[in-house]
Amino acid sequence: MSLVGKRILIAKPGLDGHDVGAKIIALALRDAGAEVIYTGLRKAPEYIARIAVEEDVDAVGLSILSGSHVQLVRETMRCLREAQGGNIKLFVGGTIPQEDAAALLEAGATGIFNASQRIEDVIAEMGRQLAAS
């Protein structure tokens, strides 16, 4: 599944400083042909939404390992809608307990990934979701 021509923003919301996952996925998405922008650490949901809209991305990938994912995903979705970016797909990666998946999907997330999934599978799934849009 190719991501050529897709623009993706990888973002770290909140205060969590674990950025390895974000960087791994950013590098891998770029290797798969996507144009990738990475926000760096500690960004507010408003900021992430603004950059996503300004940069006209197809998708935002949030990386969260602090346990604050439900709140941060809801906030980011709200900010995206307010910034007229409601069509931008939101993916979430990190330490997300299975029982929180439903809440994230309900909040508007398109896909949820964890560290032990193969990168190839993550990219294929993102490619499928973005092709459908």
Added chain:
Amino acid sequence: MTQPSTIPSEPSQPSAHTPSGIAVPDVVTADMVDAAKIGAPGQYPFTRGIFDNGYRGRLWTFRQYSGFGSAEETNERYKFLIAQGQTGLSVALDLPTQCGYDPTAPMASAEVGKVGVSLSNLAEAELLFEGLDLAKLSTSFTINGTAAIVYAMYLAVADKRGVPRAKLTGTIQNDILKEYVARGTWIFPVRPSMRLIADSIVYSNEQTPRFNPISIAGAHVRDAGCTAAEEIAYTLANAFAYVDELVARGGDPNAFAKRLSFFFYVHMDFFEEICKFRAARRYWARQLKERYGVTDEKALMFRFGVVCGGSSLTAEQPYNNIVRVGIENMAAVMGGAQSIFTCAFDEAFQIPTETSAEIALRTQQIVAYESGISRTVDPLGGSYYVEWLTDRMEEEMAKVIQEIDDYGGTVRAIEDGYLQMRIARRALERKLDIDNGERVVVGVNYFRHAEARSELGEVFRLDPAAAGKVVARYQRVKDTRDNALVERTLAALGHAATRDDINLMPLLVDCCHAYATVGEMVDTLKQHWGEFQEPVRL
């Protein structure tokens, strides 16, 4: 992506290369080992350990990292762990406290009490240590960006309780350089951060001579993805930067080096982990002696704590993690660690439950009291393979340190984002090695269950009321404290921030005594110092 779409159903024979890339022969023989380099335990260059009798004199400290929610809940967990035989405290702080935000700050609202306990002011610290004997208990704080502030708060608690400062033992991590590289709780730019660290070390050496004012940590770069040899190399490169800073301030390394300590991860490659510690001890002692002219033997000793687990643990088949941590715990002991933290089997994905936290501690007790491996010092000393691999690890770490020096030093490599980039690329390599089956992780890429299933018996849930309690108490402190006094102490801090000749520590202690908050102290310093600008490089 070059990885195959399927991986073999069973792993091949163990790789001939260690994870650091060292090619290991089928057999190591006596002629491949330089016996003259080994030396004796307790003697320079300390390959075999810093004590002549190893753990017979004193066992390592059992130091389980713990903290969550409110100060009361965490205090309760500490009392539980102490009752179970834990011998030192290790305080986990929440991200707002680590990044310098009060619990009411907009950036903080989602994270109060999530990954650690909230400690925004002295009132919280008093609750956290309620009923615990600070004169007897050694307390370690994983704190960096706000380390000087949390240390000041600890001193203020001791002062208020009448505990003599000279009796305090413990550690603050206080290693900002690796925060820029891997852990991310930086606040100020490099320059003022280095000054704050030097201030706290100088002050601690005078006021709390038994306290370790810095624990230079490789654990986080390791967990982020780099190899064992790089872990030591990046850490020692940072350590030399701190030593240079202290020497430039007129410090005598014969004195201050006695209170420098280190902190690393232990992952799964048993012998490489053991040998990295033996090599690090030898390399550090030699460098201090030859580069800095240190002559005092005690100042040449490389003292370190470890954490077993981290990214070597898996969310799949979580009970397997108990075995992994047991093996890593043994490697830490064979490597001569001074303190050990064994992760709980569920720690890869949640705050440990009381049950999992207890198993982690029991693991250490089994290794310490049943296995007999602490019976004699450095039991693997003289093993052809161990001595050979120790030499190879030392060469490897020296090579990486040279590369950093060639780049222009660790501070430049960090400010440019060069080190961050190196680690990210390593992390991607490691991930792809797992994805394509070259690196075996049982339960993840081999020996999986056919269907995904949840196997965890017990799930930890934070008290949902904890954050609200913390915020309410914070408001009460702000309403009832002497605000004029707070303003005065903060103004004095701000003034001193602009003057390199004033040590900031006494001013921070004054602020803490006045119940100034972490956010207020950080904001005061930010006004003068600004914030670190993260180099974002991919």
